[in-house]
Amino acid sequence: MDQVALTALLQTLAQGLLTGGLYALIGTGLSLIFGVMQVINFAHGDFLAIGMFITLALFRTFHLDPYFSLLVAAPFGFALGFVIQRLVLARLGDRLREGSMLATLGLGLIISNTLLLTFGAQPQSINVPYATSTFQLGGVQISIPLLIAGLGTAVAIGGLNLLLYRTELGRAIRATAQNPLGAELQGVKTGSIQAIVFGLGVAFAAIAGVLLMPLLYAFPTVGENYTTKAFIVTVLGGLGNLPGAIVGGLVLGMIESLGAFYISNNYRDAYGLIAFLLVLLLRPEGLFGRTVKRV
Amino acid sequence: MTTPNLPELTEFPGQPVRVPSGPPLLAAEGITVRFGGVTAVKNVSLAVRPGEILGLIGPNGAGKTTLFNALTGFVRPSAGRVTFAGRDVTRVPPQVRARMGMARTFQVERPFEDLSVLENVLVASFLRHRGRAAEDRAYAVLERVGLTDRATQPAAELNLARRRRLELAKALALEPQMLFLDESIAGLNPPAQQEMVALIRSLAASGLGIVMVEHIMHVIMTLSDHVICMAFGELLAEGHPQAVATHPDVIRAYLGDEND
Amino acid sequence: MTTAAPLPGTRPRALTFGNVWLSLALLAALLLYPFVFGKALNFGVATLIFAGFAMSWNVLGGWAGQLSLGHAAFVGVGAYTLTLLAMPERVPAFLGGPVAPWWGALIGMGLAALLAAVWGGLTFRLRGSYFVLSTIAVALVLRLVAINSTWTGGAEGLFMPELPTLFGLDLFDRRVEYGLAFGFVTLTLLVTHLLRRSRLGYALQAVREDEDGARALGIDPAQMKVIAFMLSAALTALGGSLYAIYLQAFEPHTLLELPLSVQIALMAIIGGRASIQGPVVGAVLLSVFGEVFRTLFASANLLIYGVLILVITLFAPDGIMGLFRRRGRKLGTAR
Numbered sequence: 001m002d003q004v005a006l007t008a009l010l011q012t013l014a015q016g017l018l019t020g021g022l023y024a025l026i027g028t029g030l031s032l033i034f035g036v037m038q039v040i041n042f043a044h045g046d047f048l049a050i051g052m053f054i055t056l057a058l059f060r061t062f063h064l065d066p067y068f069s070l071l072v073a074a075p076f077g078f079a080l081g082f083v084i085q086r087l088v089l090a091r092l093g094d095r096l097r098e099g100s101m102l103a104t105l106g107l108g109l110i111i112s113n114t115l116l117l118t119f120g121a122q123p124q125s126i127n128v129p130y131a132t133s134t135f136q137l138g139g140v141q142i143s144i145p146l147l148i149a150g151l152g153t154a155v156a157i158g159g160l161n162l163l164l165y166r167t168e169l170g171r172a173i174r175a176t177a178q179n180p181l182g183a184e185l186q187g188v189k190t191g192s193i194q195a196i197v198f199g200l201g202v203a204f205a206a207i208a209g210v211l212l213m214p215l216l217y218a219f220p221t222v223g224e225n226y227t228t229k230a231f232i233v234t235v236l237g238g239l240g241n242l243p244g245a246i247v248g249g250l251v252l253g254m255i256e257s258l259g260a261f262y263i264s265n266n267y268r269d270a271y272g273l274i275a276f277l278l279v280l281l282l283r284p285e286g287l288f289g290r291t292v293k294r295v
Numbered sequence: 296m297t298t299p300n301l302p303e304l305t306e307f308p309g310q311p312v313r314v315p316s317g318p319p320l321l322a323a324e325g326i327t328v329r330f331g332g333v334t335a336v337k338n339v340s341l342a343v344r345p346g347e348i349l350g351l352i353g354p355n356g357a358g359k360t361t362l363f364n365a366l367t368g369f370v371r372p373s374a375g376r377v378t379f380a381g382r383d384v385t386r387v388p389p390q391v392r393a394r395m396g397m398a399r400t401f402q403v404e405r406p407f408e409d410l411s412v413l414e415n416v417l418v419a420s421f422l423r424h425r426g427r428a429a430e431d432r433a434y435a436v437l438e439r440v441g442l443t444d445r446a447t448q449p450a451a452e453l454n455l456a457r458r459r460r461l462e463l464a465k466a467l468a469l470e471p472q473m474l475f476l477d478e479s480i481a482g483l484n485p486p487a488q489q490e491m492v493a494l495i496r497s498l499a500a501s502g503l504g505i506v507m508v509e510h511i512m513h514v515i516m517t518l519s520d521h522v523i524c525m526a527f528g529e530l531l532a533e534g535h536p537q538a539v540a541t542h543p544d545v546i547r548a549y550l551g552d553e554n555d
Numbered sequence: 556m557t558t559a560a561p562l563p564g565t566r567p568r569a570l571t572f573g574n575v576w577l578s579l580a581l582l583a584a585l586l587l588y589p590f591v592f593g594k595a596l597n598f599g600v601a602t603l604i605f606a607g608f609a610m611s612w613n614v615l616g617g618w619a620g621q622l623s624l625g626h627a628a629f630v631g632v633g634a635y636t637l638t639l640l641a642m643p644e645r646v647p648a649f650l651g652g653p654v655a656p657w658w659g660a661l662i663g664m665g666l667a668a669l670l671a672a673v674w675g676g677l678t679f680r681l682r683g684s685y686f687v688l689s690t691i692a693v694a695l696v697l698r699l700v701a702i703n704s705t706w707t708g709g710a711e712g713l714f715m716p717e718l719p720t721l722f723g724l725d726l727f728d729r730r731v732e733y734g735l736a737f738g739f740v741t742l743t744l745l746v747t748h749l750l751r752r753s754r755l756g757y758a759l760q761a762v763r764e765d766e767d768g769a770r771a772l773g774i775d776p777a778q779m780k781v782i783a784f785m786l787s788a789a790l791t792a793l794g795g796s797l798y799a800i801y802l803q804a805f806e807p808h809t810l811l812e813l814p815l816s817v818q819i820a821l822m823a824i825i826g827g828r829a830s831i832q833g834p835v836v837g838a839v840l841l842s843v844f845g846e847v848f849r850t851l852f853a854s855a856n857l858l859i860y861g862v863l864i865l866v867i868t869l870f871a872p873d874g875i876m877g878l879f880r881r882r883g884r885k886l887g888t889a890r
Contacts, residue, residue: 040684040687040688088865088869091869092868092869095868095872097683097684098622098683099868099872101622101684101687102824102864102867102868103864103865103868103869105817105821105861105864106860106861106862106863106864106865106868107861107865108861109817109857109858109860109861109864110858110861110862110865111861112857113855113856113857113858113861114855114858116854116855117852117854117855117858121854224813224814228691228692228695228813231688231691231692232692235685235688239684264703266702266703267699267703269695269699270696270699270700273692273695273696273699274696276688276692277689277692277693277696280678280681280685280688280689280692281677281678281689284681284682284685367771369767369770388770388775389767389770389771390769390770390771390772390773390774390775391773393770393771393772393773394773398771399771401767401768401771405765405767405768405771406768407760407761407764407765407768408764409760409764409829410757410760410761410764411569413567413569414569414757417569417570417757418757418758418760418761418769418772418774419772419773421754421757421758422772422773425754426570427570429570429754430568430569430570433569434566446567447567465771465772466771469772469773
């Protein structure tokens with residue numbers, strides 16, 4: 001392969017990896033929620049949109065650098081998720097599986113439409129000096145904000161890992177995920193755990209939103225697309241499988257990047273969807289999951 | 296070892312147990328069911344003739360339910376064969392078995408909660424009939440089991456005894472030749488038990504082959520023509536109810552070794 | 556086993572067509588609408604078409620209990636089929652010329668049923684949540700294909716060409732469209748009433764309630780779900796064809812988008828999945844609300860959908876019609 005083609009390939013891969021990292025962050029939040037609560041959060045992308053708009057608002061009002069918005073968006077997202085789980089999801093009882101789909105669908109609509117009423121439909125962006133800067137690495141251009149987003153993702157996921165495997169809380173969460181009744185009997189307050197987990201998932205979405213803001217335009221319905229991406233990631237990796245979600249995110253990023261470059265940019269979103277459908281049909285437990293019961 | 300005191304075998308009114316003859320309607324050979332590393336059922340064989348009642352007993356965890364599910368198509372055996380009326384049905388799914396004439400009840404009743412009692416049975420009678428005829432048949436079955444007074448009640452509101460009867464009604468509406476009863480009697484009060492026993496006996500008398508899993512010893516002993524006792528997935532003893540009940544292995548399986 | 560048998564002649568019946576009077580009353584009201592609100596005919600036609608969409612959705616969503624968030628795909632199949640076959644420059648050569656819209660609509664129904672058969676056959680083995688996700692994905696893939704294929708007009712979409720008249724009636728006359736849309740809603744109500752009294756209807760309900768229990772009674776759940784899916788798809792496509800005529804121009808971004816699928820599903824659920832007329836009630840209510848909201852806030856009319864579905868899911872899972880259920884009597888025989 002000649003130099004130009006090699007550089008192009010590396011460029012595409014780098015792009016795919018970094019974007020994939022962000023997808024992994026979004027997917028991890030969704031997968032965590034599903035793994036512990038068996039809830040499919042249809043509003044996940046809309047929580048991401050909240051993160052984006054918080055960043056936008058803070059930038060406009062206080063000229064706050066977007067990355068500082070993390071300090072606001074992450075706790076806010078956590079609190080929002082916690083409250084939603086307590087007030088809405090916890091009331092569904094044994095209708096949880098279907099009820100949570102509908103409830104989160106409704107919440108997503110409320111969020112996106114409230115954003116629409118508050119901020120208007122026009123796509124908006126923030127202008128930070130480093131938004132378009134890149135740096136060179138061996139002939140490959142790497143976008144700085146994308147790189148920072150990738151680093152942010154790594155930190156967030158690393159933090160989650162620490163939480164789950166090195167803390168008491170993490171143990172309680174894992175126990176609830178594996179066997180809610182058993183965990184309850186051992187003294188774990190599964191109700192609080194579920195609220196915490198949902199809060200974490202929403203926080204992750206909001207963080208992703210903040211990290212994306214320097215790169216993209218924000219508009220109220222931006223969430224819809226990211227909810228779909230999150231589903232693709234989690235299904236690829238196996239619903240509830242956290243390491244799988246990370247790999248799934250990276251895989252999705254790569255598929256899109258490679259497909260867009262080598263086949264057609266028009267169908268960029270289609271490659272992920274097709275992979276998603278193939279996995280659903282051929283291996284619904286995900287590329288890394290254990291076998292799911294088939295009817 | 297002294298013979299322990301078994302509970303008095305209650306005299307149920309009705310005909311004495313007969314031993315039917317003829318070719319078996321249902322035959323199972325060498326049924327083995329493995330889940331992962333666990334062998335739930337190991338090399339069990341049995342046969343049931345039309346009009347015969349086969350009782351399946353054994354302590355908890357003996358594999359009765361798994362064998363039951365294997366016989367009715369809800370679990371695929373890892374080895375062995377199930378034949379019904381001469382046809383190999385080992386791999387045949389439950390819905391096809393129903394059409395062939397095999398009907399079952401579930402230990403934890405599964406009524407269609409949102410539908411009424413009559414409608415529950417109607418779903419079943421639609422297998423063999425259409426339209427008004429199906430509805431008439433369903434109602435007739437309700438009369439047979441004594442649920443006509445609750446015909447329009449939502450199934451979700453029934454008490455235990457009536458839920459059991461509804462389970463049975465749904466199975467009967469399929470007009471089966473072979474009936475599989477999963478703990479239809481346990482948990483009922485004595486008068487309700489008497490009614491069920493009489494019903495089951497009359498069903499066998501009309502030519503149905505019946506396999507019943509049951510915990511209540513005196514019911515199994517009076518109803519069954521033939522009894523199989525399982526423990527740890529294997530066949531422990533089989534034969535005439537009296538013989539099985541007094542078999543030392545069976546007593547040990549249920550009551551534990553005297554050295555325990 | 557002696558229980559008092561009901562008096563002869565009072566034997567309860569399960570096989571009924573359901574509340575036909577309510578449907579007739581509803582239809583009568585809908586029939587009167589154009590005479591009272593003659594100026595708001597556009598709104599009326601659109602509402603009726605969506606009512607029909609919601610009713611069609613409910614065959615799968617309410618009766619078979621399978622939540623689909625991809626029904627826009629079938630709307631699209633109906634719309635695109637009718638339009639493409641009616642356009643002289645795009646109709647496939649082997650058909651020898653543009654196809655009249657009624658045949659186009661029929662073909663659209665067939666194609667939709669085929670899509671449902673294939674897609675359903677593949678995905679109904681999966682657990683419920685996976686099916687929902689697959690519906691979203693398939694609709695999105697179709698959308699991308701429509702956007703990127705020149706034959707379907709790409710991202711700009713299609714303009715409805717001249718259409719032949721139907722018994723002398725101009726299909727682009729709003730009053731004619733209202734009549735057709737009315738017919739569509741009537742058809743879906745009829746199908747649902749027939750379903751209520753049929754073996755298929757009961758089999759679908761059994762599958763919805765308990766698949767293993769249904770199996771034990773001789774019903775094949777996968778087969779039933781596919782049948783429901785095909786019926787639902789075909790009816791939706793019929794509405795889609797009508798929708799294309801109403802819109803006169805459409806493009807894939809808005810016709811095949813997820814929010815459309817969500818709208819259809821929510822209309823049925825908010826109205827009441829468990830009742831025959833529920834979806835119509837839901838569609839009418841939400842359309843009216845949406846219209847009011849639009850005039851007040853000029854946008855964000857889906858906000859009401861979000862609020863209502865949240866409220867309904869939490870406090871009234873059987874939808875609005877569920878609130879009128881006679882006390883103690885659940886859905887079963889009153890369905």
